[in-house]
Amino acid sequence: MDLKLEMIALPVSDIDRAKAFYQKAGFRLDVDHTADEGFRVVHFTPPGSECSIVFGEAMTSAAPGTPQSLYLVVTDIEEAHAELTGRGIEVSEIFHDAGGLFHGHEGGDVTHHAPGQGRLAGLHPERASYGSFLTFSDPDGNGWVLQEVSQRLPGR
Structure with a gap:
């Protein structure tokens, strides 16, 4: 069985600030989607990586800065x-x-x-x-x- 690490959910306190940071760092923006009130997902991939990061509203219960x-x-x-x-x-x-x-x-x-x-x-x-x-x-x-x-x- 192959297990490939695909995505890591990052806890952030300000979605737009985090989005600007990861764009500035050169990560590729894959998705910025709002499904309904209270749910937004932002998905980035580091250059050359097969594993991505995701953050947004209702993505993780972890405190920002814990990873x-x-x-x-x-x-x-x-x-x-x-x-x-x-x-x-x-x-x-x-x-x-x-x-x-x-x-x-x-x-x-x-x-x-x-x-x-x-x-x-x-x-x-x-x-x-x-x-x-x-x-x-x-x-x-x-x-x-x-x-x-x-x-x-x-x-x-």
Whole structure:
């Protein structure tokens, strides 16, 4: 059985503000539909992704800003940093981790630590695949992580 992650519902407090942010970040607007009073759905897809995000009225009961560490993979973290900052998106500096749960496999760390927990400034020293990150948040604090992956682990 194939299970493909298709969509993530994001909790937002202001639909139009979130819509403007994700357009500015370069996500593709797929749908902005109001079915009736009290129901609106806005659907975006990150460039190159098969998984989308959706937000709107009556979409989720989660509090805005609760989703964290939503990963987006890029092949060049420096290019992604430049593009997002060029679009006016506030992003962290590029960082890598000092070690972690998956440290030691070919390519460095697979996941990142929270701020203040082993993050080191700059690109991974060997520019290892899975080793360099940057973060940003939408206006509600929903947190995104960009991770540089130039060569996938076996089975991926």
